[in-house]
Amino acid sequence: GAVVSQHPSWVICKSGTSVKIECRSLDFQATTMFWYRQFPKQSLMLMATSNEGSKATYEQGVEKDKFLINHASLTLSTLTVTSAHPEDSSFYICSARALASGNTGELFFGEGSRLTVL
Amino acid sequence: QKEVEQNSGPLSVPEGAIASLNCTYSDRGSQSFFWYRQYSGKSPELIMFIYSNGDKEDGRFTAQLNKASQYVSLLIRDSQPSDSATYLCAVNPLDSSYKLIFGSGTRLLVRP
Numbered sequence: 119g120a121v122v123s124q125h126p127s128w129v130i131c132k133s134g135t136s137v138k139i140e141c142r143s144l145d146f147q148a149t150t151m152f153w154y155r156q157f158p159k160q161s162l163m164l165m166a167t168s169n170e171g172s173k174a175t176y177e178q179g180v181e182k183d184k185f186l187i188n189h190a191s192l193t194l195s196t197l198t199v200t201s202a203h204p205e206d207s208s209f210y211i212c213s214a215r216a217l218a219s220g221n222t223g224e225l226f227f228g229e230g231s232r233l234t235v236l
Numbered sequence: 237q238k239e240v241e242q243n244s245g246p247l248s249v250p251e252g253a254i255a256s257l258n259c260t261y262s263d264r265g266s267q268s269f270f271w272y273r274q275y276s277g278k279s280p281e282l283i284m285f286i287y288s289n290g291d292k293e294d295g296r297f298t299a300q301l302n303k304a305s306q307y308v309s310l311l312i313r314d315s316q317p318s319d320s321a322t323y324l325c326a327v328n329p330l331d332s333s334y335k336l337i338f339g340s341g342t343r344l345l346v347r348p
Binding site for chain 2: 150152154160161162163164167211213215224225226227228229230232
């Protein structure tokens with residue numbers, strides 16, 4: 119299957135700092151990437167849809183000024199958590215849909231990035 | 237509010253048995269349905285997807301879809317301890333651009 123890589127896999131930061139997470143599609147071009155967040159023992163909650171070359175679409179309740187998304191190329195999307203606070207500590211997972219997926223809707227997931235804000 | 241419902245479990249089955257995982261969804265217009273497996277601390281990995289009513293088999297896995305009842309299930313035959321994980325049901329709603337809405341997952345434990 120297609121490979122999606124996330125970096126960093128884990129990060130610890132102080133409250134008030136900003137953290138950038140990268141999501142790359144390694145062997146395919148991704149027109150659309152999705153950012154999910156997962157708290158312990160809960161499901162994946164979609165945060166936003168990232169489209170190459172255009173603004174991201176945020177889900178209801180997700181602050182676009184706090185979670186900055188940039189999808190500057192067909193292989194890279196970044197999520198920046200600005201002024202992170204302890205309640206932002208979570209497992210952030212990106213997923214990508216290949217250009218050639220047609221209508222299957224199949225998504226490929228990155229390995230996830232675990233953020234801990236002290 | 238689009239919702240995907242799953243029993244959180246844990247569902248405990250002996251090795252070699254059939255594990256049956258169920259999922260219901262609220263958006264009647266949903267088009268495609270996915271089952272993902274997630275090990276603790278890892279990201280989800282796709283097991284199967286299904287679009288049409290009926291059964292779809294892939295090795296030890298069978299997905300079943302009943303759109304009239306808004307119900308999708310996953311059967312795992314000859315369950316192995318390595319199948320122990322959380323199984324996430326995901327739905328692609330009609331009005332979405334391929335985004336997936338996930339259920340909360342069912343934890344499966346396969347006893348040796």
